[in-house]
Amino acid sequence: MIYFNNVTKKYCNDVALEDINISITQGEFVAIVGHSGAGKTTLTKLILAEEYPTDGSVFFQSTDIHKLSSRDLTQFRRKIGVVFQDFRLLPNRTAYENIAFAMEAIGKQNREIKEDVPHVLELVDLTSKASHFPHQLSGGEKQRLAIARAIITQPEIIIADEPTGNLDPINTSDVVNLLKKINDLGTTVIITTHNRNVVDQIKKRVITLEKGRIVRDDKDGKYML
């Protein structure tokens, strides 16, 4: 589904990623682990075409993501749900509106929005906070809202960049369970983390990065650094 083909990314002269080759198939749950600065976030940004590779290419199915036109890129991004460490919610919109925006953005009808949003809010246990603004929510609630926003459009892939980085252990566990549940329904999930407990709880494929290179790629991985 996603292929990294000899990808190298440099910022000026600093190498962020070097000679990366990865193949991710549909329905997989992949954890990308590594210390800060190992290149985890750069990897996710390359998939989202927020960054362009210095060398090599990234494919989604058979299309080179970085050669898409502006319009096609917009269409491509609709197939991906994104969750960030810093949540990146729309600050001036309520929880409900944040989720609704994701549906509005891809042109869904009002009727569908009215049906689906309460459903997803219930799934992430935020029904009672629907009219709260992001700054009125706790860290765990914000991240659950971000996940709700990511899944509402039923994307083919969920990319979660350090989704538990700002959360306490209980919230972390909630978020991981939520992501596992989404994966069980058939969505490909790519998560980056440096949290040992998260990786050990998932018990799925683990790709370990060190200084921009892949040092380990285990099918049934454990956290080893």
Next chain:
Amino acid sequence: MFIMKLKRVIVAGYRSFTRSGFTSVASILVMTITLFVITSLIFIQAGLNSTLNDIKEKVDVTVYFVSDANEDDIKEVEESLKKLPEVRDVSYTSQDDALIQFKERHSNDYLTLQALDELGDNPLGASLNIKAEDPSQYESIAKYFENENALSREHFTIIDKIDYHQNKIVIDRLTSIINGAKKLGFAISLILILISLLITFNTIRLIIYMSKEEISIMKLMGAEGRYIRGPFIFSGILVGLIASIITIIIFIPVSIWLGNQMTDFIGINLFAYYKSNFLQLFIIMLGSGVIIGSVSSIFAIHRYLRK
């Protein structure tokens, strides 16, 4: 589909406008100042024009005829003058009128009046007072008389003198002052408008800069450029709309005050001017507000929408 999207854009723009609180107030304030400057400059131009017109009115050229000139000949000169494109108005003062005016002017000067009486005859000649379309044209009118071909020989001889040459320096100076004042007024207006436009543009740019995170999230969620841009443009239009209404209201007391205090100085009553041009001014303000607001938003957001 289009109506649904437009509705969403308007709702989102309105919400972000009302929820931004202080930021919205700040942009309305800056926009109001810009519109205030633009409207003030329109007022100043109106005042300046009326003052300059007053001065222009005071400039004229008078052709004096010899005292034994035939009235028919003078009328002929008057007709030929009226045909000149530079001439706006010619007024004829007969010998008798000239005498009456002279006596009125010197009604307290007993000696002069007595001397006039002793002459017995009316020593004053008739005259034609000429007003040009523009002060710079007096010279060509004066030259018209010097050109012998323009007037027949007999007409030429009945002219006693033309006071253009005595007035030349004053007329030239006034012409250059009027032209200078116009140019300066225009340049200052242009600079002030430019400055206030830049300030407004920068304010809106800063506000959109604060939303750049929001824009990048929307992009990552696969929202179309138009759909992201729409609410920002609508907010910009809203700012322009509200600012123009505030400005139009502010100018009511301002023009009343200026009308009471400054009418003699400026030459026109600004409140009367404001009343008679209200619709025009309101459209100018509304138009500038909406255009500045929306165009600034479009420019400011453009850089964040590139992929």
